[in-house]
Amino acid sequence: MTSTVSSREPILNRVRAATPDGAPSAADAQRSWSALPRDYIRRGSLSAPSRLELMMERLREYDAETSECRLEELPAAIGAQLTRSGRRTLVAPEGLPQEWLVPGFKWKIDHGSGNGSLDIGEIERADGVLTACFCGVADSGTVVLHHTAAEGRRVLTLLPDWHLCILRASQVVQTLPEYFSRSHESASAPALVTWISGPSATADIEMTRIKGVHGPRFLNVILVRDEDAAAT
Amino acid sequence: MNAAAAPHPVLDPAHAPPFPVAALPVLRNPQLRKNVAHAIDVIQAKRARLVEEKTDWQALRSAAAAIRAHALENLGAYLELFEARCTAAGGQVHWASDAAEARQIVLDLLRQENAAEVIKIKSMTSAEIQLNPFLESAGIEVFETDLAEIILQLGEDEPSHIVVPALHVNRSQVREIFARRMGIENLSDNPQALTAAARNYLREKFLRIPTAIGGANFLIAETGSVAVVESEGNGRMCLTLPRTLITLAGIEKILPRYQDLEVMLQVLARSATGERMNPYTSLWTGVRAGDGPERFHVVLLDNGRSRILARKNERQTLRCIRCAACMNACPVYRQTGGHAYGSVYPGPIGAILTPQLMQMRHAQSLPYASSLCGACFEVCPVKINIPEVLIDLRAVVTDQERLRIKRLFDPMYLGLRVAALVFSRAWLFHAAQRMARIGLRPFTKKDGWIHALPSIGAEWTQTRDLRGLPKQTFHAWWASRGKGVARENR
Structure with a gap:
């Protein structure tokens, strides 16, 4: 493929000729980037209880199921949701606390890459998946996954029809910019991210919203009232 | 009911008929117009509600x-950074x-994979380069996976x-297509x-x-990551399950x-589908062992974009994040639907993007496919002043036409040249006014309006009336003002 080698320079030359005032390097461009106007809301103003209430309301508005519990009640709450849904075989990433894998159900643990990872067929045949998440954004009812050991590989939350996601109150922010500052605090920019707002959906036929196409048809979120939530 | 009666739409700007011609079959197809209007009303209402709440x-x-x-x-600096970071991450x-060239690169990559079949995420860029017919003719079977794209395919x-x-397709038409092609009774x-x-x-x-x-909604220079915004999960499937992923993206899709994304994701879904956030947004960086494809390629496409970048005022065209808010707001699109634009990019953004991508050699009728009402500018989340660019492009088209030799004898251009002469000399202008008053008098009815003119004038009066010339011009009235005769005509 010699063609791919040869077009790089011509394209970059054309681009640079078209933008004579452009910065010579990205490092130089960053300086003017920092001066860009950002007058939008970057920090929410809601109290903690209203923020959590908004999160739950927005999740439900886009067809997610929601419930709440205290931290010590979580295993029981997971068991209750599983029982209610009638799902028996579940996949889960390796990084979940042992007590979340409540007895009475068939758990298949995915150990990520290499040995011990579940094959696609096993994940596809599971009734559901249980994961943690990185953050919840109340404003849009969004759950954000960074696909760490407690959130699982991307395929894990994609093929099963039912996704049970544990969201701690301390992980809920009001606005999307607050997610980005949290993400920035925790590390450099994440390499893999999935923003999930409700179950998969389409409105391609006459703009009628249909829940559940290729991704999980059901999203179920348990909000855990953990202790640091009260502090913020 | 029967959209199939209309001629097959041509979305290749090099071969598509001019906009007014292509719009006719739609204007004569009430079912199609009803489908388009219904869909647009739904999106517009949802968008308006969410924008109000924000x-x-x-800001x-x-x-x-x-x-x-x-x-x-x-862009130059950021493209290089994107390339470096994406490559470092294994892309x-x-x-x-x-x-x-883009089609050939994609085909070569598929050949390396010995791919006989390929699954696709909806990508307007791939439609722009007409990738599917090319791959099909090379013997590769292409499966679109977005619901709307399946309906079309x-x-x-x-x-x-x-x-x-x-x-533009309604449920009973979808039912017919699916039943026939998927063999479902x-x-x-x-x-x-x-x-x-x-x-x-x-x-x-x-x-x-x-x-x-697949395509890309955004390329992140800082990290070499790619973001795809979708609803159905077909995107996640294509990004996660295959061994090899090829992303085709215009060079303008860069974000520093x-x-x-904290800004772009807030404006995109609200503008596009009237949702606070679309169900799924995926971001990935190169490849990661055990999670997703083993091989990841990005094809960065210029295809006329660097030329648009060079024109300072038209550069704003490339800010577009493909939300379609402009077409949803456009009174012209609402009547004609998208096929009339003869391009995969219809509506107001298509009217400025398509002719520029074609280097103004094709699609010259598109800058005129607008009433310049400005609704598109008002809703655009990245503030592209579409009416301003439309007017600029009209000037380009006019300059092109004026240079053509046949235009020397074109009645319109002949008339405009005469007008230019008349407007530049006061005595000629006044003489012309007097002549016009006399010449138009027989056609002016008692109500002061001209309802029909003969010959070339009919082109105007066919669709609208013309007010008859007043007995006295403003000029004459002003000159006579001090002499106490200003009201002699009334």
Whole structure:
């Protein structure tokens, strides 16, 4: 493929000729980037209880199921949701606390890459998946996954029809910019991210919203009232 | 009811008929117009409600416009950074000057994979380079996976909108297409049942076909990451399950930093589908062992974009994030639908983007496919002043036409040259006014209006009336003002 080698320079030359005032390097461009106007809301103003209430309301508005519990009640709450849904075989990433894998159900643990990872067929045949998440954004009812050991590989939350996601109150922010500052605090920019707002959906036929196409048809979120939530 | 009676839409700007000609079949097809109007009303209402609830909407628009403008101003530096970071993360970056080169790169990559079949995420850029017919003619079977794209692919139809490409097709038409092409008897026209049919049709393909092609909503220079915004999960399937992923993206899709998504994701879904956030947004960086494709290629496409970048005022065209808010707001699009634009990019953004991508050699009728009402500018989340660019492009088209030799004898251009002469000399102008008053008198009716003119004048009076010339011009009235005769005519 010699063609791919040869077009790089011509394209970059054309681009640079078209933008004579452009910065010579990205490092130089960053300086003017920092001066860009950002007058939008970057920090929410809601109290903690209203923020959590908004999160739950927005999740439900886009067809997610929601419930709440205290931290010590979580295993029981997971068991209750599983029982209610009638799902028996579940996949889960390796990084979940042992007590979340409540007895009475068939758990298949995915150990990520290499040995011990579940094959696609096993994940596809599971009734559901249980994961943690990185953050919840109340404003849009969004759950954000960074696909760490407690959130699982991307395929894990994609093929099963039912996704049970544990969201701690301390992980809920009001606005999307607050997610980005949290993400920035925790590390450099994440390499893999999935923003999930409700179950998969389409409105391609006459703009009628249909829940559940290729991704999980059901999203179920348990909000855990953990202790640091009260502090913020 | 029967959209099939209309001629097959041509979305290749080099071969499409001019806009007024292409619009006629739609204007004569009440079912099609009803489908388009219904879909647009639904999106518009949802968008309006969400924009109203967003108290910092205008600040978000300003920030989004500034970020996109900044990215374009420094595009060279950011493209190089993107390439370096994507490569460091295990991705492979390819550069394509034009559509033909991009198609060849994609085909070569597929050949390396020995791919006989490929699954696709909806990508307007791939439609722009007419990738599917090219791959099919090379013997590769292409499966679109977005519901709307399946409807179009199986119905042998063309996209008429960039976010909801099949909005011109209604449920009973979808039912007919699916029943025929998927071989399902007794399929109901309930959207739920039709969606389920698509899910079943694709599930096996997602799990089996190891090569995928998709587009990009954003390329993040800082990290070398790519973001795809979608609703159905077909995108996640194509990004996650295959062994090899090929992403085709215009060079203008760059965002400087990861954090810029905090603005873009807030404006995109609200503008595009009237949702606070679309169900799924995926971001990935190169390849990761055990999670997703083993091989990842990005094809960066110029195809006329660097030329648009060079024109300072037209550069704003490239800020577009393909939300389609402009076409949803456009009174012209509402009447004609998307096919009349003869391009995969219809509506106001298509009217400025398509002729420029064609280097103003084709699609010259598109800058005129607008009433310049400005509704598109008002809703644009990155503040592209579409009416301003439309007027600029009209000037370009006019300059081109004036240079053509046949225009020397074209009645309109002849008339304009005479007008230029008359307007530049006061005595000629006054003489012309007197002559026009005398000449138009026989056609002016008692109500002071001209309802019909003969010969070339009929082109005006066919569709509108012309006010008769007043007995006294403003000029004459002003001159006589001090002499006490200003009101002599009344």
